[in-house]
Amino acid sequence: MPRIQDIGAFNAVREAGLAKLMPSTPRLTVGMGTCGRGNGAEEVYHALNEAIDRSGLEVMLAGVGCFGSCFQEPMVSIRLPGNPLVMLHRVQANDAARILEAVSTGVMPADLVYCKIEEWDHITAHLRYGQGYPLIPSWTTIPFFKGQKKIVLRNCGLISSSDIEEYIAVGGYQALYKVLIDGRADNVIEQIKAARLRGRGGAGFLTGNKWDFLAKAKADTKYIICNADEGDPGAYMNRNEIEGDPHSLLEGMIIGAYAMGATEGIVYVRAEYPLAVQRLTKAIEQAREYGLLGANILNRGFNFNIELVQGAGAFVCGEETALIASLEGHAGRPHPRPPFPAQ
Numbered sequence: 530m531p532r533i534q535d536i537g538a539f540n541a542v543r544e545a546g547l548a549k550l551m552p553s554t555p556r557l558t559v560g561m562g563t564c565g566r567g568n569g570a571e572e573v574y575h576a577l578n579e580a581i582d583r584s585g586l587e588v589m590l591a592g593v594g595c596f597g598s599c600f601q602e603p604m605v606s607i608r609l610p611g612n613p614l615v616m617l618h619r620v621q622a623n624d625a626a627r628i629l630e631a632v633s634t635g636v637m638p639a640d641l642v643y644c645k646i647e648e649w650d651h652i653t654a655h656l657r658y659g660q661g662y663p664l665i666p667s668w669t670t671i672p673f674f675k676g677q678k679k680i681v682l683r684n685c686g687l688i689s690s691s692d693i694e695e696y697i698a699v700g701g702y703q704a705l706y707k708v709l710i711d712g713r714a715d716n717v718i719e720q721i722k723a724a725r726l727r728g729r730g731g732a733g734f735l736t737g738n739k740w741d742f743l744a745k746a747k748a749d750t751k752y753i754i755c756n757a758d759e760g761d762p763g764a765y766m767n768r769n770e771i772e773g774d775p776h777s778l779l780e781g782m783i784i785g786a787y788a789m790g791a792t793e794g795i796v797y798v799r800a801e802y803p804l805a806v807q808r809l810t811k812a813i814e815q816a817r818e819y820g821l822l823g824a825n826i827l828n829r830g831f832n833f834n835i836e837l838v839q840g841a842g843a844f845v846c847g848e849e850t851a852l853i854a855s856l857e858g859h860a861g862r863p864h865p866r867p868p869f870p871a872q
Contacts, residue, residue: 532820534828539697539706542819546698550688553610554587555632560604560686562595562772563765563804569621570603576622577605580629588632594773596686598673601643604686609635612661614687616668618643637662644668646687685773690808693815696776702821705780708787709829717788718744729766742871743789751791753782754870756852757798757805760844771798771805775812779835783821786833794835797852801842810837 533539550556559565559574574592581588596604601618605628608614615637617628627638645665668674679685688695696702708717722737743751755778759767771778782794798806813835816822824832838856846852846861849870855861 532818533702534820536706539702542694543697546692546694546696549589549591549692549695550698551610552589554589555610556589556591556606556608557581557628557632558591558593558606558608558687558689560595560602561592562599562602562686562769563802564595564599565602565604566804568602572622573603573605573620573625576625577628580625584629584633586629586632588629591689592691593687594685594690595769597677597679597682598643598671604643605641606687607631607637613645613647613665615645615662615665616643617641637665644671644674681770681777682773684777685769688774690773690775691811693776693812693819696774701776702780705784705787705821706827708784709827709831712829714744714788714790717784721788739871740785740789742869743791746871750793751789752793752795753786753789753791754849754853754856755782755794755796756847756849757796757802758840758847758852759799759802760842760847767798768802768805771802771809775805775809776816778809779812779816779822782835783826783833787831792832792834794833795856796835796837797840797846797856798837799842800839806837806839813837 531538531542533542557577559570559577561570561574574590578590581590596616598604598618603620605617605620606614607617607628609632617638618641620628620641624638624641631637642665644667645662646668647660684696684699688699718737718740721740722735726736727733728736757767757771759765778796786792786794796809798809800806813822820826822833822835826833840846840855843855843861845863846855848863850864850866851861853870854864
């Protein structure tokens with residue numbers, strides 16, 4: 530695996546990823562998140578794979594995370610060179626032949642068409658799919674998505690969650706590269722404060738303040754802990770993020786660790802999220818192979834490791850002091866504060 534140590538290696542990996550996302554041949558993807566698999570996406574994937582083999586066509590096939598509209602699963606995307614990305618919904622395994630016919634003819638199966646995507650977003654504006662299919666509505670006009678602005682989930686359902694090169698192709702790890710080249714941890718915290726980024730829990734605590742507390746704390750070893758326990762009934766924000774775009778979580782943790790002076794990271798995730806655990810484990814392995822985790826990250830003298838710990842399903846361990854107690858091998862019970870976690 531190429532170890533990224535300079536901008537040349539970074540760009541080479543990015544180009545390899547772009548060749549997968551914007552190939553000169555057709556590309557099909559299947560939504561393989563928990564919601565898609567629960568609705569038959571695995572059968573759809575295998576049927577498409579077999580249909581491609583029988584057809585002799587040169588077609589790329591990849592699994593991606595959830596695009597966001599779980600009620601439309603299984604979802605399949607078709608991207609023909611020079612044309613918009615077309616999203617198909619409620620696809621069944623017996624639709625595979627029709628989808629391959631659409632790849633050959635360019636005529637989309639009207640009863641399966643959900644929407645089209647002509648351009649990704651302002652962050653990855655270089656990924657312009659092209660114009661076409663005037664009768665197919667844009668995804669931004671679909672009632673479910675109209676009015677939404679994807680930020681955290683912007684890559685989910687569009688890139689392969691198990692391919693670090695595709696993540697780098699859409700801008701992944703570029704923020705980390707800039708942070709380490711700049712070499713000013715205090716500046717990172719000030720930018721996070723200025724952005725008024727907040728935690729996604731009910732308290733809405735300012736992330737910049739939390740990072741500042743740990744940066745100022747004195748310790749031989751500092752840990753950054755990601756709380757992905759998500760014990761609230763019916764909640765699945767964390768699960769979708771990890772299943773669809775695990776490297777974004779890792780990049781955020783690495784940047785935070787650099788800013789706070791942490792050398793060890795822990796992701797505490799629910800054991801009831803087996804697919805999220807599998808994909809995050811794979812992402813951690815890939816990040817190490819590419820030199821983005823471990824010793825001397827990006828050749829800048831920064832060392833940081835991440836390990837995955839599976840929670841046993843206790844709702845109370847979503848509370849930070851109970852979670853830390855659980856990590857230390859104690860009963861997962863909340864502790865009075867002070868001392869605060871950063872202390």
